[in-house]
Amino acid sequence: MDDDVVVPMWKYRPHAFVGGPVDRFTISLIFGSEELDPAVLTEKFGISPTESLCVGEKRRRKSSPSKIGVWEYEINGVQPIKINDTLLELIKLFDPVKEKIREVAGEYNGSISIGIFLEAWNRSCGLDSEVLGWLSEAGLPLDLDIYGHLDLDD
Numbered sequence: 001m002d003d004d005v006v007v008p009m010w011k012y013r014p015h016a017f018v019g020g021p022v023d024r025f026t027i028s029l030i031f032g033s034e035e036l037d038p039a040v041l042t043e044k045f046g047i048s049p050t051e052s053l054c055v056g057e058k059r060r061r062k063s064s065p066s067k068i069g070v071w072e073y074e075i076n077g078v079q080p081i082k083i084n085d086t087l088l089e090l091i092k093l094f095d096p097v098k099e100k101i102r103e104v105a106g107e108y109n110g111s112i113s114i115g116i117f118l119e120a121w122n123r124s125c126g127l128d129s130e131v132l133g134w135l136s137e138a139g140l141p142l143d144l145d146i147y148g149h150l151d152l153d154d
Helices: 038-045 083-105 129-137
Strands: 024-033 051-053 069-078 111-117 142-147
Antiparallel strands (some): 024 111, 051 069
């Protein structure tokens, strides 16, 4: 092989396809435990979940029975909506019951889960101190699930 031959490792992609906010996302306040009866949290918070499961229930007809009780409140977003702004909406809704959330967060494995879906490899998001402070005060850990598209043949 000639030393002057350049062999490209991948196809060039214009920079116009990268950068900017996350393409789409889901944010969930979620609790899950073998001891959890979702009706208890619904009554405690005074807010209905977007999805719930009792132990033994099936999420879908063909799925296995759930081994844990689940209480989940989910919000979806797409560009140009930002993750931080959506979390602020969630905080506004749940702020009146923040202490109740803190009471049950450990017992029922409460958390904020953010599913981040990327259509390009370089996206960004930030969380401000108001959001991070509220999560800490509520005793909620933050879980990030990031789903990216990688196509080396492009």
